[in-house]
Amino acid sequence: MKSIKMISLILFILALLTVPSSQSLFSAQSSLFNMSYVFFGSPNSYVNQVDATKGGVNVVSPNYFNLTDAGELQITWRLQTSFISEMHKRGVKVVPFLSNHWNKTQGINGLNNRDKLARDVATAIEQYNLDGINVDIEGLGSTYKDVHTDFIKLLRQYIPADKEISVAVAANPNGWKTGWHGFYDYKGISDHASYLMIMAYDETWEGPESPIGAVSSLSFAERSIQYAINQGVPKEKIVHGLPFYGRMWKLDGPTLENRAITGMGVFSRAVEPLVNKFGGKFQFDERSQAPYATFTIPTGQSFLLGSTNLTEGEYVIWYENERSIKEKLRLSTKYGIKGTGSWALSQETPETWNYYSLWLNGRHFTDVPSNFWARDPIVFVSSKGWMRGNTSTTFSPNTNLNRAQGATILVRALGNTNLEPKEYQFKDTIGHWAQKEIEIARELGYLQGKSPERFDPNAPLTREQLAQILYNIFTYPSANMLESPFTDVPTELWSYNAITAIYQKGYIGGYPDQTFRPGAYSTRAQMAALMERMAADIEAKRQPS
Numbered sequence: 001m002k003s004i005k006m007i008s009l010i011l012f013i014l015a016l017l018t019v020p021s022s023q024s025l026f027s028a029q030s031s032l033f034n035m036s037y038v039f040f041g042s043p044n045s046y047v048n049q050v051d052a053t054k055g056g057v058n059v060v061s062p063n064y065f066n067l068t069d070a071g072e073l074q075i076t077w078r079l080q081t082s083f084i085s086e087m088h089k090r091g092v093k094v095v096p097f098l099s100n101h102w103n104k105t106q107g108i109n110g111l112n113n114r115d116k117l118a119r120d121v122a123t124a125i126e127q128y129n130l131d132g133i134n135v136d137i138e139g140l141g142s143t144y145k146d147v148h149t150d151f152i153k154l155l156r157q158y159i160p161a162d163k164e165i166s167v168a169v170a171a172n173p174n175g176w177k178t179g180w181h182g183f184y185d186y187k188g189i190s191d192h193a194s195y196l197m198i199m200a201y202d203e204t205w206e207g208p209e210s211p212i213g214a215v216s217s218l219s220f221a222e223r224s225i226q227y228a229i230n231q232g233v234p235k236e237k238i239v240h241g242l243p244f245y246g247r248m249w250k251l252d253g254p255t256l257e258n259r260a261i262t263g264m265g266v267f268s269r270a271v272e273p274l275v276n277k278f279g280g281k282f283q284f285d286e287r288s289q290a291p292y293a294t295f296t297i298p299t300g301q302s303f304l305l306g307s308t309n310l311t312e313g314e315y316v317i318w319y320e321n322e323r324s325i326k327e328k329l330r331l332s333t334k335y336g337i338k339g340t341g342s343w344a345l346s347q348e349t350p351e352t353w354n355y356y357s358l359w360l361n362g363r364h365f366t367d368v369p370s371n372f373w374a375r376d377p378i379v380f381v382s383s384k385g386w387m388r389g390n391t392s393t394t395f396s397p398n399t400n401l402n403r404a405q406g407a408t409i410l411v412r413a414l415g416n417t418n419l420e421p422k423e424y425q426f427k428d429t430i431g432h433w434a435q436k437e438i439e440i441a442r443e444l445g446y447l448q449g450k451s452p453e454r455f456d457p458n459a460p461l462t463r464e465q466l467a468q469i470l471y472n473i474f475t476y477p478s479a480n481m482l483e484s485p486f487t488d489v490p491t492e493l494w495s496y497n498a499i500t501a502i503y504q505k506g507y508i509g510g511y512p513d514q515t516f517r518p519g520a521y522s523t524r525a526q527m528a529a530l531m532e533r534m535a536a537d538i539e540a541k542r543q544p545s
Contacts, residue, residue, distance in 0.1 A: 245266060417437070
């Protein structure tokens with residue numbers, strides 16, 4: 001009886017080790033820092049906004065402190081001591097931000113009044129049991145750089161050492177020295193602050209002078225981090241900010257109510273419902289590594305977005321999705337910085353928090369451990385958008401690839417997803433999720449069906465079928481070999497030329513017993529590894545987006 005109980009105990013422990021709960025999963029993910037601003041919604045919704053992150057934030061920064069026109073500290077109506085207490089129960093710090101909301105008079109007077117302002121902030125932090133201050137003074141020029149840095153120094157002098165002082169700074173990917181970008185002395189601030197929160201967004205902005213494009217291209221974000229490092233800011237004091245919002249433009253003039261839509265902010269979670277309502281089109285710009293969507297509101301129709309009535313016409317939205325956010329999350333481990341921040345909670349899609357902590361900490365997929373043989377290829381093809389996980393957090397690397405998946409992956413990798421098939425021939429793909437991609441692949445000559453009207457989309461993709469598809473796409477020279485390199489690939493085999501041609505390119509190999517096993521199934525991990533090896537050829541043949 002004791003042995004049965006012992007076996008049951010061992011099995012129970014193994015189950016805990018191999019099937020982690022969401023809480024234990026988060027604990028394993030939480031090594032890098034993450035903060036987010038809290039601004040939208042009523043204060044009564046703040047706890048739910050934080051809980052929606054599934055333990056994904058260390059610090060929240062609500063708008064509790066404003067500046068008056070005289071430069072005095074103003075406690076805002078948003079402050080609730082109950083929220084502070086609830087956050088502390090969850091192990092989350094509350095570090096409110098102090099803002100002039102781009103009001104120059106308030107910002108200038110606040111800095112001129114900086115000693116008293118710093119003392120008042122320190123008093124308020126103690127009074128409300130807060131965990132520090134995030135200084136978010138924006139819109140001033142380089143003339144006020146030194147007094148701004150001195151203000152941070154005074155805060156550090158008056159606020160206890162166990163409380164944090166963070167500073168929101170403008171992203172400066174191009175090293176601008178004038179304007180509001182020149183207002184921030186990165187190195188000087190970092191000498192006194194706990195960290196700098198780089199606002200690596202608003203590459204475009206609201207206004208007629210803004211270009212139409214990404215809110216934060218990958219290059220913009222990456223160069224912003226590089227600038228901070230080059231200024232001498234310690235990496236452990238650099239926090240990289242991500243946007244949880246997009247920007248919208250009306251391309252054919254103002255609305256019927258004479259409202260110009262030129263970079264209007266749109267919550268990320270509102271983009272897909274809006275675009276889908278009007279049958280719009282989603283695309284991804286490879287250069288900026290950012291998604292965008294276009295849609296048309298028909299004559300006589302409209303859509304109320306917040307307080308803005310969108311009327312008939314042509315629209316485009318540049319925003320953030322899972323792929324673009326994941327790419328930005330990789331920057332923290334790439335540069336060894338403290339972590340990330342975001343503007344702002346409640347703007348993101350709920351799914352964001354399924355993968356955020358994983359990708360922030362370089363873990364990517366829960367079923368692809370760091371020592372997995374194809375980990376790097378899997379991350380590579382996922383980052384490229386060529387292959388996706390079967391969920392946002394799992395990849396299923398050892399699952400067999402089926403024919404529909406193989407067709408879709410190659411159509412996607414070669415940039416042909418925006419094509420429309422001229423006709424649909426396969427009867428057994430009607431209603432199938434990959435019907436369009438399968439027919440595109442057929443029309444482009446990538447593959448054939450098992451008969452003119454039958455594709456068999458859910459059948460496993462064999463190694464020889466995959467070799468033949470790649471041979472069709474890339475038209476590698478046929479191998480001129482005296483004998484087959486594999487004992488189980490005779491020269492009369494239908495896939496012989498394809499297998500040997502790709503073998504000679506060095507992209508595909510055999511097994512130690514000199515077999516190729518042409519009828520064996522291809523796994524998702526094997527496909528990822530193959531595509532990484534073929535990346536140069538894929539990029540060369542890829543259609544521009």
